[in-house]
Amino acid sequence: MIIDVHAHWGPWFFTMDVAEANLATMDRYGIDLAIVSATEAVIYDAPTGNRALASVLEANDRLYGYVTVNPRRLRDAAQDLRTLLPTGRFVGVKIHTDYTGSPVTSPQLREALSLVASFDVPALVHTWGRSVLDLAALCHDIPGLRVIAGHMGADGYPHAIEAARACDRLYLEPCWSHFPTGRITQVAAAVDPRQLLFGTDATLIDPSSAYGAIAAANLDPKTQEHLAWRNAATLFRLPVA
Amino acid sequence: MFEANRLLGELTITLDVDVLVGDYPDRDHPPGTPEAVTQTLTANRTTAAAVASLRAALFDMRSGNDEILALASASPPGATGKPSPAHGRPPADTAGVPAPTVIPIGTADLRDPLGAARELDRLAASGVKTVRLFPEEQGVQAVFPSVRHVARRATALGLTILTGGDVRHFWQPFAGLGATVVFLDTHFYHLGDFLVAAADEPGFHTSTRLLNSPDALELTAAELGADRLVYGSRTPHYEPLVPQLRLATSGLKPDEIAAVAGGNARRLLGVTA
Numbered sequence: 001m002i003i004d005v006h007a008h009w010g011p012w013f014f015t016m017d018v019a020e021a022n023l024a025t026m027d028r029y030g031i032d033l034a035i036v037s038a039t040e041a042v043i044y045d046a047p048t049g050n051r052a053l054a055s056v057l058e059a060n061d062r063l064y065g066y067v068t069v070n071p072r073r074l075r076d077a078a079q080d081l082r083t084l085l086p087t088g089r090f091v092g093v094k095i096h097t098d099y100t101g102s103p104v105t106s107p108q109l110r111e112a113l114s115l116v117a118s119f120d121v122p123a124l125v126h127t128w129g130r131s132v133l134d135l136a137a138l139c140h141d142i143p144g145l146r147v148i149a150g151h152m153g154a155d156g157y158p159h160a161i162e163a164a165r166a167c168d169r170l171y172l173e174p175c176w177s178h179f180p181t182g183r184i185t186q187v188a189a190a191v192d193p194r195q196l197l198f199g200t201d202a203t204l205i206d207p208s209s210a211y212g213a214i215a216a217a218n219l220d221p222k223t224q225e226h227l228a229w230r231n232a233a234t235l236f237r238l239p240v241a
Numbered sequence: 242m243f244e245a246n247r248l249l250g251e252l253t254i255t256l257d258v259d260v261l262v263g264d265y266p267d268r269d270h271p272p273g274t275p276e277a278v279t280q281t282l283t284a285n286r287t288t289a290a291a292v293a294s295l296r297a298a299l300f301d302m303r304s305g306n307d308e309i310l311a312l313a314s315a316s317p318p319g320a321t322g323k324p325s326p327a328h329g330r331p332p333a334d335t336a337g338v339p340a341p342t343v344i345p346i347g348t349a350d351l352r353d354p355l356g357a358a359r360e361l362d363r364l365a366a367s368g369v370k371t372v373r374l375f376p377e378e379q380g381v382q383a384v385f386p387s388v389r390h391v392a393r394r395a396t397a398l399g400l401t402i403l404t405g406g407d408v409r410h411f412w413q414p415f416a417g418l419g420a421t422v423v424f425l426d427t428h429f430y431h432l433g434d435f436l437v438a439a440a441d442e443p444g445f446h447t448s449t450r451l452l453n454s455p456d457a458l459e460l461t462a463a464e465l466g467a468d469r470l471v472y473g474s475r476t477p478h479y480e481p482l483v484p485q486l487r488l489a490t491s492g493l494k495p496d497e498i499a500a501v502a503g504g505n506a507r508r509l510l511g512v513t514a
Contacts, residue, residue, distance in 0.1 A: 001242075002242060014429070014430055014432070014433070014454075015432050015433030015436065015460070016429070016432070016454050016455070016456055016457065016460065017456060017460070018454070018455045018456055021455050021456070025455050028248075028490045029248070029490070177428065177429070177430075177451060177453055178451070178479070179479055179480045179483045180478060180479060180480075181270070181271045181477055181478055181479060181480055182270060182271060202455065203454075203455050204454065205453060205454060206453045206454055206455045206487055208453055208483055208484075208486035208487040208490065209453045209483050209487075211243060211245075211486060212245065212480055212482040212483035212485070212486045212487075213480050213482070213483060214243045215243040215244070215245040215482055215486075216245075216480040216481075216482045216483075219243075224242050224243060225242065228242040228243070229242075
């Protein structure tokens with residue numbers, strides 16, 4: 001069992017044609033389930049993208065959804081959360097700090113994550129560099145918040161170790177188009193395995209990047225199981241054994 | 242759960258164009274000794290590697306290039322590897338596996354265009370067929386006169402050029418020269434720029450290292466032909482398993498995969514053995 005907690009559905013603005021590639025991409029790597037956000041929601045218009053994704057999720061039981069939240073549009077966000085979470089097909093919230101101009105240190109992101117915590121679902125937040133430390137501080141400050149550091153800081157992964165140690169409700173997800181040697185090994189050796197998740201950024205990034213980096217790390221079977229699916233199933237309360 | 246061997250199947254890398262020995266002094270790891278690099282390549286079923294020197298890139302062209310020439314001379318085809326704890330495909334037993342053949346890659350320092358030209362002459366005279374450029378490591382931009390100067394000199398000498406740098410900028414100093422170039426840092430974000438530049442430049446090729454979107458390899462093959470793709474890993478600084486998995490699971494035909502895994506590079510670098 002493998003659960004991808006960082007995936008997308010929809011087209012990208014780069015020279016690529018992957019809007020319909022979710023299942024084929026998952027199948028190539030034996031990924032059973034993916035939690036996806038709508039690219040339109042992430043990049044441009046959260047409510048419109050969220051509703052488009054809702055119709056896709058109705059027809060596909062291998063995909064779960066993130067309700068994408070723009071921290072600058074919290075009234076829309078609250079409405080989307082009230083409408084979409086009860087469907088059972090949306091299991092978390094996605095927030096992209098760059099596209100929304102909402103750094104982890106911004107007041108609107110703090111407010112957004114407080115809103116998410118009130119709905120008792122996890123949030124996947126884009127992190128890069130040292131921002132993962134700021135996310136840990138927010139995690140510590142907001143009671144009940146469960147938050148995933150998307151990309152686990154990318155090139156700031158040493159900070160991700162410190163962040164995960166600072167808040168046990170903060171989870172690390174490793175996807176990145178770059179794959180420096182030893183990144184996964186270092187993080188897995190220093191972080192509680194219950195805080196590790198598998199994510200790919202598909203269909204933007206092929207799963208080969210995260211999958212290959214993890215395979216190269218040669219993690220022990222128990223850590224692999226936690227990372228591959230067990231932690232995700234618990235965190236998102238998914239009905240998998 | 243994460244079983245790379247099953248996905249890789251029979252993939253063998255017959256030439257990796259992007260391998261370095263030496264160290265970055267601002268990093269703690271990984272080890273860049275020839276022995277460690279060889280072990281990593283062997284563990285990842287790589288039979289030949291185009292190896293350049295970080296000493297040459299960062300400090301001194303001549304002594305770094307001599308280091309590479311000596312390394313190539315000391316690694317005849319058919320030498321065997323040792324059991325390895327190196328990074329890469331985990332459980333492979335490399336005992337008795339032939340060590341990869343080292344293809345010597347010269348380096349020209351773009352911070353010294355006059356010295357670089359002299360070094361290119363020396364390298365060509367010594368039989369080196371390929372030169373590598375490190376603009377990012379050397380703080381050199383594509384518009385610097387040095388890049389165009391070195392591009393012209395290398396092309397005039399018949400050398401194949403491996404270059405780092407953002408392809409959206411670094412295509413330009415190599416355009417219009419009839420140069421044979423492999424862009425080592427092409428990211429799939431910038432694939433469109435590479436495709437339109439390379440459509441006018443039959444000598445432009447790209448490493449597959451960062452073409453790790455779900456369709457970048459397939460799109461390049463469809464637009465330009467799979468002969469424009471060459472496998473590069475940046476061993477030991479990047480995990481070789483990633484571009485290998487992308488290639489092995491791609492939609493390319495088996496003969497195209499074999500070409501990308503080394504056949505194309507062997508042609509470009511003039512490797513016959």
